Amino acid sequence: MATPLEKARKDPESMKGRILKTARRVFGEYGYHGATTRMIAEAVGIDASTMYYHWGEKSDLYEAVVLDVHYDLKEKLAEVERIIRGRPLPDRMDIAIDMTTDYLFEHPEISNLVLFRYFGKTRDESVLDIYVPELVSDIAFSMGLCDDKNNVPKIVRMRVLAVMNSIHNFISGESFFRSMLSEDRAQYMGMVKETLKYILIPAFTYR
Amino acid sequence: MATPLEKARKDPESMKGRILKTARRVFGEYGYHGATTRMIAEAVGIDASTMYYHWGEKSDLYEAVVLDVHYDLKEKLAEVERIIRGRPLPDRMDIAIDMTTDYLFEHPEISNLVLFRYFGKTRDESVLDIYVPELVSDIAFSMGLCDDKNNVPKIVRMRVLAVMNSIHNFISGESFFRSMLSEDRAQYMGMVKETLKYILIPAFTYR
């Protein structure tokens, strides 16, 4: 008894999986309103009605995309956490920034979708209202900023949000910032990591 | 011989001014694609064709809005700069964060529009490609991170971008983050300032 999303994630080559993957990219590039069902269908190479057969309305597909992205994010976070556990804080942050940045640069639509969701006004009571706080608490614990995952002080959650957003910003804004600095991708990625470490590490360590 | 934008900025009560002000808000809330010409016209209380009489196509109106916002931002920056000049760096940052945050909380559409512009994909060679780098250089100089306004190292510009974005994020994401933390507006504003200072000041001072 698998949900459509579980099926699509398990078998990315299936029609459901291909649509989901493409919808992620297109929604990520143009936002909810900027992306049309026809754009997505054309990108997959199918008719729009086939999409409706598999995912229903546009808003349902979008919801699935957002959820899909957060599953990935959660998995990646668990992987990072496993590697940095037990090390001293500056090392933990150094490694976490490297790994997270590398991962998001490979999947920039994740950052796009997350930021669109935070800042856009499509906000009508969503699954994100549960998943984001959970993710934030996990990161707070992983950074050693709290002892109890289930009771993270608000000010600590704010700091975690600041960290998450700083990373997403540089990924999402790549095309704008890079053309502003006229750097190639590799150099830009290097500067992003350097800048993030320059700003974030002192805040949490030199005290 | 004033441009339409200059006229609208000088006389906010004129039809041009009222349309511009409302378009700022609506574009800021829903983004370029999410906002419709009819929504804006209705919010002003006029017919859509009157809007076309004053501002032309939707994209032209949007361009005017973006430019308008950046004029405001530039003015505010100059005001901040005047006040913090000559003080020690930690004080400068403390005051600048307070002033900027207060101002943007009063005009949240500014942060929305700026972030939409960075992250969205409506990017077809715009005035922003000139104004943003200029703004970044001004801030870098104001923070004492460079000696020559016309030759700011790339890594310094990256740091300034990180600072700017951190602030915009908390303003734009207010509705999402606030409902996540279940705080009222005043408490949230206080936490934003505290968090920004916690993260940003050590990075640029404790070295």
Added chain:
DNA sequence: TTCTTTCTCCAACGTTTGATGGAACATCCT
């Protein structure tokens, strides 16, 4: 007054949008 210019709205246009119904094809079970 009358003429001219500026402004505003109404009605409508062509297009794109999200969405649906049904025919055609494919796959599988018996």
Added chain:
DNA sequence: AGGATGTTCCATCAAACGTTGGAGAAAGAA
């Protein structure tokens, strides 16, 4: 074989979209 089920495309819909032309009101100049 034949029928049931699952999948895909074509044609099409109504609504919403950006945009336009033209009628008429408002304001100013003569």
